[in-house]
Amino acid sequence: MDIQKILGKHRPEMDNLINILHDLQDASPRNYLPEESLREVARYLNTTLSAVYGVVNYYTMFSTKPRGKYIIRLCQSPICHMMGSETALESVKKLLGTDLYEPTADGLFSIELSECLGICDVAPSMMVGEEIYGHLSETVISKMISEIREREKTGNIKNTCDG
Amino acid sequence: MAEENRVVLKNLGKTDPESIDDYIDSGGYKAFRKVLGMEGKAIIDGLIASGLRGRGGAGFSTGMKNRFTSEACQKCENRYVVCNADEGEPGTFKDRVIMENDPHMFLEGMMIAARAINATRGFVYIRGEYALSVRRTQKALDDMKAKGLLGDNILGSGFSFDIEIKKGAGSYLCGEELTLLESLEGKRGYPRIKPPFPAEKGLWGSPTLVNNVETLACIPSIISNGAEWYRTMGTEKSPGTKIFTISGPVKRPGFYEVEMGTTLRTLVFDFAGGMQEGKIFRAALLGGAAGTFVDGSMLDTGMGYDLLKEKGATLGSGAIIVMDQGMSIWEMLNSILRFFAHESCGKCVPCRIGSKQLLLLMEQIKNNGADTEELCGRLLKQAEMMEKTSLCPLGQSHIMPVRTAVQYFPGLL
Numbered sequence: 001m002d003i004q005k006i007l008g009k010h011r012p013e014m015d016n017l018i019n020i021l022h023d024l025q026d027a028s029p030r031n032y033l034p035e036e037s038l039r040e041v042a043r044y045l046n047t048t049l050s051a052v053y054g055v056v057n058y059y060t061m062f063s064t065k066p067r068g069k070y071i072i073r074l075c076q077s078p079i080c081h082m083m084g085s086e087t088a089l090e091s092v093k094k095l096l097g098t099d100l101y102e103p104t105a106d107g108l109f110s111i112e113l114s115e116c117l118g119i120c121d122v123a124p125s126m127m128v129g130e131e132i133y134g135h136l137s138e139t140v141i142s143k144m145i146s147e148i149r150e151r152e153k154t155g156n157i158k159n160t161c162d163g
Numbered sequence: 164m165a166e167e168n169r170v171v172l173k174n175l176g177k178t179d180p181e182s183i184d185d186y187i188d189s190g191g192y193k194a195f196r197k198v199l200g201m202e203g204k205a206i207i208d209g210l211i212a213s214g215l216r217g218r219g220g221a222g223f224s225t226g227m228k229n230r231f232t233s234e235a236c237q238k239c240e241n242r243y244v245v246c247n248a249d250e251g252e253p254g255t256f257k258d259r260v261i262m263e264n265d266p267h268m269f270l271e272g273m274m275i276a277a278r279a280i281n282a283t284r285g286f287v288y289i290r291g292e293y294a295l296s297v298r299r300t301q302k303a304l305d306d307m308k309a310k311g312l313l314g315d316n317i318l319g320s321g322f323s324f325d326i327e328i329k330k331g332a333g334s335y336l337c338g339e340e341l342t343l344l345e346s347l348e349g350k351r352g353y354p355r356i357k358p359p360f361p362a363e364k365g366l367w368g369s370p371t372l373v374n375n376v377e378t379l380a381c382i383p384s385i386i387s388n389g390a391e392w393y394r395t396m397g398t399e400k401s402p403g404t405k406i407f408t409i410s411g412p413v414k415r416p417g418f419y420e421v422e423m424g425t426t427l428r429t430l431v432f433d434f435a436g437g438m439q440e441g442k443i444f445r446a447a448l449l450g451g452a453a454g455t456f457v458d459g460s461m462l463d464t465g466m467g468y469d470l471l472k473e474k475g476a477t478l479g480s481g482a483i484i485v486m487d488q489g490m491s492i493w494e495m496l497n498s499i500l501r502f503f504a505h506e507s508c509g510k511c512v513p514c515r516i517g518s519k520q521l522l523l524l525m526e527q528i529k530n531n532g533a534d535t536e537e538l539c540g541r542l543l544k545q546a547e548m549m550e551k552t553s554l555c556p557l558g559q560s561h562i563m564p565v566r567t568a569v570q571y572f573p574g575l576l
């Protein structure tokens with residue numbers, strides 16, 4: 001990942017901080033913001049590293065630790081909760097053989113809990129990367145996992161450059 | 164069967180959301196062209212006359228907000244329009260539907276508002292998870308620029324205005340307008356004290372108009388067809404149409420744009436097809452987590468700001484969360500209170516401690532059959548205390564679901 005190239009797309013002003021952090025994180029194959037990147041951001045915006053960390057730590061979409069390439073955001077808000085999000089969570093954990101916030105051994109997936117994703121009409125629901133999955137059942141979840149694994153095997157890879 | 168009245172969603176399914184030509188062919192940007200030849204005051208008077216009220220939850224007069232923002236701080240060089248697209252209220256997904264299906268509609272509304280208050284720059288603050296909304300809105304902005312509808316000296320009118328997208332990053336509180344402005348400036352989402360309101364001191368201290376996506380998407384039709392036409396729809400105090408989003412165990416959950424004042428019964432049993440096989444209606448939570456519970460006795464009440472307020476309920480964002488007889492009120496309320504505790508920013512004590520206290524009381528209510536009534540009383544008192552002493556509207560929200568849950572379902576059973 002070319003940090004400077006990403007920074008160069010944004011005017012060096014504080015109000016671009018969150019957009020910059022998103023771009024950097026999206027370009028990272030492991031969906032996270034390493035300290036080197038944050039240092040560069042602080043330098044680019046002429047601010048302190050601690051100011052940048054303050055923002056990174058406040059917002060739940062950002063991570064300073066490596067995560068799976070695909071982040072599974074499982075909604076736990078009231079509607080999904082009432083429609084069975086806990087059962088769905090158990091299924092994802094079981095099928096991936098991992099726990100919340102623990103990337104799978106192959107680095108492909110991380111499971112995270114999220115608040116309402118605005119897809120309540122198909123509750124219980126989740127997002128995987130930018131894709132929406134609703135009416136979650138073990139079948140829906142296992143199909144999603146095998147499709148992504150298959151896609152990755154055939155080389156249709158989201159990010160090829162390394163950060 | 165009742166039919167929808169699509170005004171905001173009039174192009175849905177008829178135009179390609181990524182084609183500005185489709186939008187223009189369907190009459191798009193005519194309203195904006197019209198206001199280029201009008202005085203700001205005349206545009207604002209039209210909005211006031213239409214009776215349009217903010218669709219983000221509070222229902223404040225859109226025209227009045229425009230007037231305040233245009234009249235504030237005459238010596239200020241900058242004036243901003245911010246579109247609140249942070250949609251995070253559980254049960255609400257209308258703004259996503261608008262942005263994904265017809266982004267030009269709310270952007271044209273934003274251009275008209277900018278012209279009305281003579282704004283210099285605009286921002287659309289979209290929640291980070293709404294990737295498709297971001298992409299479609301960005302495509303729309305790029306196409307507008309290519310057609311000279313955005314930027315310097317728009318269509319040779321002398322009016323210059325630009326719009327940028329700012330992404331959120333996973334915080335419900337950032338949907339609150341003053342917190343949103345903090346986040347937009349690149350800071351952590353800690354609320355500012357009100358007043359001053361954004362109209363006086365908003366983004367970087369300048370007058371700022373903050374409107375919801377749906378509110379802005381109502382504007383082009385109002386300008387094209389006039390305030391009187393708009394008032395033929397809806398009720399006296401809540402004119403126009405509203406997109407309701409219905410979720411829960413109904414046959415056809417989803418979004419429905421209908422006239423204000425349509426009854427809850429029509430929405431749930433007609434549009435959403437009624438309850439799923441074998442399920443019986445028990446309750447609805449109106450307006451999301453920061454909303455109010457109602458039971459079957461409210462089914463024939465019209466969904467309008469004042470009609471609901473008279474009965475102690477709220478329309479809020481337009482979320483209708485349906486519950487059946489098999490669902491527990493305790494479970495739903497507990498999930499709402501967990502949500503609030505999770506989203507509390509921790510800046511003030513009443514909300515930081517209070518939201519945890521409410522969850523502890525909920526545990527006691529669950530485990531303690533005998534004193535339930537007394538414990539519910541304490542739950543209510545605690546939420547009332549938070550309403551009075553919390554720093555921002557988030558800490559003042561718990562009272563709404565708590566009060567109505569206790570009122571309609573004694574013992575939360």
Ligand SMILES: Cc1cc2nc3c(=O)[nH]c(=O)nc-3n(C[C@H](O)[C@H](O)[C@H](O)COP(=O)(O)O)c2cc1C
Nearest residue numbers: 217218219247249250251338339340374375378556
């Ligand atoms: C905790 C909290 C969250 C909010 N979230 C949103 C939101 O996601 N979208 C929105 O438009 N308004 C939201 N609001 C309301 C805004 O503060 C504000 O009233 C609204 O953006 C004004 O626009 P309108 O007049 O067009 O409704 C929220 C308010 C609070 C207190």
Ligand code: SF4
Nearest residue numbers: 509510511514555558
């Ligand atoms: S009421 Fe809650 S969210 Fe608002 S400032 Fe206080 S702690 Fe933060």
Ligand code: FES
Nearest residue numbers: 075080116117120
């Ligand atoms: S409550 Fe889960 S997507 Fe809205």
